[in-house]
Amino acid sequence: MRLNGIRLGTDLTSGGSSLRNTVVYEPSTQLYHLWVLANNDPNFPATSALGAFTHATSTDGQHFTSDGLLSYKVGSTPYQNYGATIDPPLDFVRVAFDTTTTTWKLFAWTENVGATVGQYNYNSSVNDLGSAAGNTSVLHQGPLQSVFAGNHAGTFGLVDDKLYLRVDSGGGANNFGGGDGQFDYTDSTPPATSAELVEANLFVGTPYCWLISSSCGTISDPRIPAYVHNVGRTLRQVDGTLATYYAFRHADASRIDKQVWFVSSNDNGATWSSPAGVFAANSTFTIDHQPIAGDGNFSSVESVQAPNHYRMYFSTKDALENFVMVSSLGSSSDTLFADGFEGCGD
Numbered sequence: 001m002r003l004n005g006i007r008l009g010t011d012l013t014s015g016g017s018s019l020r021n022t023v024v025y026e027p028s029t030q031l032y033h034l035w036v037l038a039n040n041d042p043n044f045p046a047t048s049a050l051g052a053f054t055h056a057t058s059t060d061g062q063h064f065t066s067d068g069l070l071s072y073k074v075g076s077t078p079y080q081n082y083g084a085t086i087d088p089p090l091d092f093v094r095v096a097f098d099t100t101t102t103t104w105k106l107f108a109w110t111e112n113v114g115a116t117v118g119q120y121n122y123n124s125s126v127n128d129l130g131s132a133a134g135n136t137s138v139l140h141q142g143p144l145q146s147v148f149a150g151n152h153a154g155t156f157g158l159v160d161d162k163l164y165l166r167v168d169s170g171g172g173a174n175n176f177g178g179g180d181g182q183f184d185y186t187d188s189t190p191p192a193t194s195a196e197l198v199e200a201n202l203f204v205g206t207p208y209c210w211l212i213s214s215s216c217g218t219i220s221d222p223r224i225p226a227y228v229h230n231v232g233r234t235l236r237q238v239d240g241t242l243a244t245y246y247a248f249r250h251a252d253a254s255r256i257d258k259q260v261w262f263v264s265s266n267d268n269g270a271t272w273s274s275p276a277g278v279f280a281a282n283s284t285f286t287i288d289h290q291p292i293a294g295d296g297n298f299s300s301v302e303s304v305q306a307p308n309h310y311r312m313y314f315s316t317k318d319a320l321e322n323f324v325m326v327s328s329l330g331s332s333s334d335t336l337f338a339d340g341f342e343g344c345g346d
């Protein structure tokens with residue numbers, strides 16, 4: 001995956017900041033859109049604010065050309081209105097189409113920075129891109145007004161007025177914590193959510209357990225303590241089902257395996273399947289026909305639905321130990337994606 005001819009990852013940003021990105025496909029223009037932190041981030045949080053993110057487009061989903069940096073549109077709600085004294089950093093971003101407003105939304109999660117970011121602290125915020133995904137002047141709506149502000153670690157998607165957040169503690173019966181929580185979404189200024197409606201259990205049947213669970217890593221649950229990484233994607237698939245794609249991390253935040261996991265729902269998220277791996281067991285992984293690094297475990301997961309196929313994006317390492325963003329192509333009927341990854345060469 002390249003921006004202006006340079007591979008995302010170590011080549012573009014030696015510190016890895018370009019692994020913080022999101023991709024969508026816009027049917028009306030038949031273009032893929034990329035939003036990425038395309039410069040090194042030496043002075044966090046100042047160099048991670050909205051104005052540091054680059055927008056780019058591509059016809060093939062692999063080779064992107066930049067067309068500008070994001071900026072706040074006149075009429076945006078000032079972040080100072082929500083107690084922030086600095087422009088909040090955007091740690092992890094996700095763009096999704098709002099079918100109710102027929103506009104594109106940029107969701108951004110801000111880590112635990114402290115009082116300088118006010119209500120944005122450990123919370124998601126919303127920016128409206130308008131009816132065209134390529135707009136770089138965005139209308140800021142503010143941080144989520146939600147009982148789960150401070151209790152989630154990223155936005156996974158927006159599907160039919162339902163917002164999906166990677167929650168920490170569960171919100172009630174059958175809401176386990178650490179999974180993909182579903183919320184009613186109210187698009188307002190500021191935006192808001194309901195209480196948690198239901199939660200997809202992203203751990204059951206995997207080798208991993210939610211690290212803050214009291215039984216995780218004990219005799220009663222000897223699985224590996226882990227968490228679901230802040231970056232994942234919930235989307236509506238061609239067959240009408242919902243799917244969530246994600247990756248795990250160790251408790252120390254290190255990458256955990258060469259796998260992208262997924263769960264699916266055929267009843268609009270009321271119930272979810274048990275997790276399964278996207279890639280077949282014992283797969284041989286290559287990047288443009290070259291083997292990946294032995295420690296090139298997967299993260300930074302994104303999934304995009306184009307007219308006749310899905311395209312999976314995630315980060316790994318090439319044979320020379322450079323971090324790269326790669327893509328794997330599958331048809332609309334696939335349950336497994338190809339094991340040969342594209343986008344790191346011509």
